[in-house]
Amino acid sequence: MxxxxxxxxxxxLLDEKICRANIKKMADKAARHHMKLVPHFKTAQSKEIGKWAKDYGITEVTVSSIKMAEYLSGEGWKNIHIAFPFNPLETLKLDKIAENQSISVQIINAKTAQILAEQLHHPVGFFIEIDAGYGRTGVEVTDFGLIEEILLIAKKSDQLNFKGFYLHPGHSYYMPDIPAIYEESRNALSMLKTKYSTEYPDLVTRIGDTPGCAVMEDFGDIDEMGPGNFVFYDLMQSNLGGCxxxxxxxxxxxxxxxxxxxxxxxxxxxxxxxxxxxxxxxxxxxxxxxxxxxxxxxxxxxxxxxxxxxxxxxxxxxxxxxxxxxxxxxxxxxxxxxxxxxxxxxxxxxxxxxxxxxxxxxxxxxxx
Amino acid sequence: MxxxxxxxxxxxLLDEKICRANIKKMADKAARHHMKLVPHFKTAQSKEIGKWAKDYGITEVTVSSIKMAEYLSGEGWKNIHIAFPFNPLETLKLDKIAENQSISVQIINAKTAQILAEQLHHPVGFFIEIDAGYGRTGVEVTDFGLIEEILLIAKKSDQLNFKGFYLHPGHSYYMPDIPAIYEESRNALSMLKTKYSTEYPDLVTRIGDTPGCAVMEDFGDIDEMGPGNFVFYDLMQSNLGGCxxxxxxxxxxxxxxxxxxxxxxxxxxxxxxxxxxxxxxxxxxxxxxxxxxxxxxxxxxxxxxxxxxxxxxxxxxxxxxxxxxxxxxxxxxxxxxxxxxxxxxxxxxxxxxxxxxxxxxxxxxxxx
Missing domain, CATH: 2.40.37.20 (D-serine dehydratase-like domain)
Incomplete structure (x- = not known):
């Protein structure tokens, strides 16, 4: 029938063949650039599609809410990252997930860092989200005072582990000038990596938008990419030239x-x-x-x-x-x-x- | 707590007091104009809020999909009306609901009327939706050929029962000139009632938008009103001056x-x-x-x-x-x-x- x-x-309707081809293409691209692909599952929000992604070597996943993290935890992901400035009202829920699932969050202010440092009983990783011009969220790239305040709070905690810097150049959705945005983003992340890698030798940098990850070929020394929409794409992306x-x-x-x-x-x-x-x-x-x-x-x-x-x-x-x-x-x-x-x-x-x-x-x- | x-x-969040006051006010207004209020539950989509509405004398309800009709059936409504041009692929589902629940639909073309006439095993009422200028859906008000074609098909069916004419002047959301729209709508429905009431003495006319039902005081000889948004209202309505x-x-x-x-x-x-x-x-x-x-x-x-x-x-x-x-x-x-x-x-x-x-x-x- x-x-x-x-x-x-x-x-x-979902065409599994097209979806798998999109995942494979991005996984191949990440591999070619020696980057780790950590797809953003705010798009698919699916355990089944997560299984498809694993067929292409994907081991970690990104989400945009604690609700999605709860939904995908226990599915064998090596780590689930919540790419949203952490909401301190959800600290208890986060701690509960962290009991059985490696998980990380984003921190952009000292107050949230302080609450997590005081209240977590299980290990949680964190990225500091950087704003390099998009202006939606994040610590301004030159605000070393705030970056170091957050790092200092985390250092005093047994549970809060710094993983690196995350940047979502979401203005690539609005501007045709993706190469220029990427140059700015690469430079920002590279500067931060250089500045903090002596103290944090394992820190990584991650970039997160589909248009850039789809069309760019120069990622500099960025370690990880976290695009989301590419698993399905849509008319907005085809209009931008990303698919x-x-x-x-x-x-x-x-x-x-x-x-x-x-x-x-x-x-x-x-x-x-x-x-x-x-x-x-x-x-x-x-x-x-x-x-x-x-x-x-x-x-x-x-x-x-x-x-x-x-x-x-x-x-x-x-x-x-x-x-x-x-x-x-x-x-x-x-x-x-x-x-x-x-x-x-x-x-x-x-x-x-x-x-x-x-x-x-x-x-x-x-x-x- | x-x-x-x-x-x-x-x-x-839902403030029950405000919601009940909105329902009461519209029910009072309908009563003052000797009209039946049949609220459109595409807004609330709730069994519980349906119970509140019953406290103000409301006995029938409107929905915009068969899914919502399924959800609200068996809740003691005297009739559930699906105010959406009927989708003939859902005839079986409709027939199943009609087994235990008085239900009505909207018809705007002969093909759908024909399919319902041929396939229904249980009685279903229908309104003919009239387009008096909004242009989204409906039979044009002067297209008597199509109106009579639909009525003729229904007449040959044991299950399809004509209830009247429905008009949704949705352009009241876009134009400040609600009184002029209402004059046009009143005239259209009144003309149709006069023309067809000899053959269908029980036919009723119904008008369906919140802005008009909220601000107008002249409904002419329109029998029923079916606004939806008024149970909650919102910024769009307050901008229009409806609340x-x-x-x-x-x-x-x-x-x-x-x-x-x-x-x-x-x-x-x-x-x-x-x-x-x-x-x-x-x-x-x-x-x-x-x-x-x-x-x-x-x-x-x-x-x-x-x-x-x-x-x-x-x-x-x-x-x-x-x-x-x-x-x-x-x-x-x-x-x-x-x-x-x-x-x-x-x-x-x-x-x-x-x-x-x-x-x-x-x-x-x-x-x-």
């Missing part, structure tokens, strides 16, 4: 509920609660909430003439359709939608269906 | 993880996977993903000087903070965020915590 026969409502649309490993299957031929519009069941509301805006100001692919028994094909979601509300999606699509679509059909931001779509859907008809877990869909 | 002591991670900020019944409690005094920014754990990504944009082009309230043991207070989320990513939120907030906030504190779009925030969170520390169900958080 085809996976298509299992679908009656919006369903997130081709053919590399996108997930698409939302949506039922066609009405067709307005005169307006060239198709109404589907598929809206903000399924795709999330990330949007691409083209030069003419047109919004694009996802692009149509044609589903078949083996997966999907990308049409030459583009059809796309021009608007979405909570459950509704309106497709601006090409003539080709209009000529063959019928009420009751299923179409595929390539998502703008696959991390958010996967989180909204909380489950995947493979092309073999197998359900794959996602942390959000499991209530333990 | 205060509800605050239960919170270590992003948590959606005051004091009427907003939900807020997201978020932990403070870092403070940058020089930039007047506060980093919180609370992003797109919690709030969803709906955004308000002010006259100067500044984005607002939610506004800060101060939490206390009795609930929250709205500060005079506004602080707001200027940007969010998957898990991060960055608050542009007032001087007052900066002067008292500490890492490890909890702040409240009034959401821009409460329906989407509730769907993302999948659960509520009341100020009494009680968990309230949401369909998305329950896996049966």
């Amino acid at each position: 085809s996976y298509l026969q299992l679908i009656t409502s919006p369903t997130l 081709d649309k053919e590399d996108i490993a997930v698409c939302l299957a949506v039922p066609v509920v009405d067709i307005k031929k005169d307006r060239k519009e198709i109404l589907v069941h598929g809206g903000g609660v399924h795709l999330a509301k990330d949007v691409l805006i083209d030069q003419d100001g047109n919004k694009n909430f996802g692009e149509v692919v044609y589903l078949n028994e083996d997966g999907w094909t990308i049409p030459e003439d583009r059809s796309y979601l021009k608007s979405i509300s909570q459950e509704h999606g309106i497709i601006k359709a090409s003539d080709e699509l209009l000529s063959k679509v019928k009420v009751g059909d299923l179409l595929g939608i390539l998502p703008v931001h696959s991390c958010m779509t996967a989180d909204a859907m909380g489950e995947y269906l493979t092309l073999e008809g197998k359900t794959v877990d996602h942390a959000e869909g499991v209530h333990e | 205060s509800y605050l002591q239960l919170i270590t991670s992003p948590t959606l 005051d900020k004091e009427d907003i019944a939900v807020c997201l409690a978020v932990p403070v993880v870092d403070i940058k005094k020089d930039r007047k920014e506060i980093l919180v754990h609370g992003g797109g996977v919690h709030l969803a990504k709906d955004v308000l944009i002010d006259q100067d082009g500044n984005k607002n993903f939610g506004e800060v309230v101060y939490l206390n043991e009795d609930g929250w207070t709205i500060p005079e000087d506004r602080s707001y989320l200027k940007s969010i990513s998957q898990e991060h939120g960055i608050i542009k903070a007032s001087d007052e907030l900066l002067s008292k906030v500490k890492v490890g504190d909890l702040l409240g965020i009034l959401p821009v779009h409460s329906c989407m925030t509730a769907d993302a969170m999948g659960e509520y915590l009341t100020l009494e520390g009680k968990t309230v169900d949401h369909a998305e958080g329950v896996h049966e």
Whole structure:
């Protein structure tokens, strides 16, 4: 039986072959640059996809919340890293995970370091997150006073172990100038490594964004990479040039509920609660909430003439359709939608269906 | 113990008093206009909040998917209406619900009517959804050919029962000119009622948006109202003038993880996977993903000087903070965020915590 026969409502499809190829390609790239790949599983949030990643030599994983760390602990990861400035209200939960699972966190202020130093009963690693210009989070790269204050607090603790410096150059999502951002990031991390490696000879540096990890070839002396989105990719990444649309490993299957031929519009069941509301805006100001692919028994094909979601509300999606699509679509059909931001779509859907008809877990869909 | 002591991670708070007052006010308004209030539970998606609604004389409920209908069936509702153009792939599921629960759907094309007429074994009501200018979904108000084609198909079926005309003037969310939209909507529904009531003397007309139901006082001869968002309201509604900020019944409690005094920014754990990504944009082009309230043991207070989320990513939120907030906030504190779009925030969170520390169900958080 085809996976298509299992679908009656919006369903997130996952092409295992594409997903594995994406993981393999990034693992090969990391190996070529003598870097350790520690994928960010905020995108996949899945034990099963974690097993696939292990097939390509991946032994450690990154997450963005204690909830995800809880979900993935006990799955045999050599370490789980929470790449989010640690929330001191979750110290007890962290300590509990650390009892049975090697785990690390990010620290960007002295108060959080102090709380962890005082309250942990089990060993926890930490990275200091560095802000080299993105401005979302992190210690400013030249704020040696704060870096050393954090290191000093940790030194007095038996449980808090400094691992190195983490940098997420998230502005690579907004700026076409990834090489310049990477030069700045490489220099920042290299300077910190040089400055602190005498005292901490094992310290490592890690960089964390998908666009940069996908397109750059010069990582300088950075030791580890932690991209997330690359396991699935999406339209945002293909727009940035980090992947081709053919590399996108997930698409939302949506039922066609009405067709307005005169307006060239198709109404589907598929809206903000399924795709999330990330949007691409083209030069003419047109919004694009996802692009149509044609589903078949083996997966999907990308049409030459583009059809796309021009608007979405909570459950509704309106497709601006090409003539080709209009000529063959019928009420009751299923179409595929390539998502703008696959991390958010996967989180909204909380489950995947493979092309073999197998359900794959996602942390959000499991209530333990 | 205060509800605050239960919170270590992003948590959606629900003030039961405000929520009940919102329901009561709309129920009183419907009664004053001799209309039936059939609230749209795409917002609350909750069995428990359904019980509260029953305290104010509400006996029927609206939903936007078969999944929500399944969730709320068997809860004693006199009827559950799915206010979404019916997806014919879900005919079997609908038929199964209809075995034990009075249910109705929306039909906007002949093909779907035909499939339902042929395949249903249990009685199902239906509204014809009318498009009077919004353009998202529905039969154009003057397309009598299509209206009569659908009615004729239903007439030949033993199970498909025509209930009336439904109109969602969703453009009231985008245009300040609600009175003009309502005049058009009233006229459209009144014309259809007059035209078809000889043949269908029991037919009713229903209108479905919160902004209009909140601010209008002239509903003409419309029989029923089906607003949804009013149970919680949100910043989008208060911006439109449909409510005051004091009427907003939900807020997201978020932990403070870092403070940058020089930039007047506060980093919180609370992003797109919690709030969803709906955004308000002010006259100067500044984005607002939610506004800060101060939490206390009795609930929250709205500060005079506004602080707001200027940007969010998957898990991060960055608050542009007032001087007052900066002067008292500490890492490890909890702040409240009034959401821009409460329906989407509730769907993302999948659960509520009341100020009494009680968990309230949401369909998305329950896996049966």
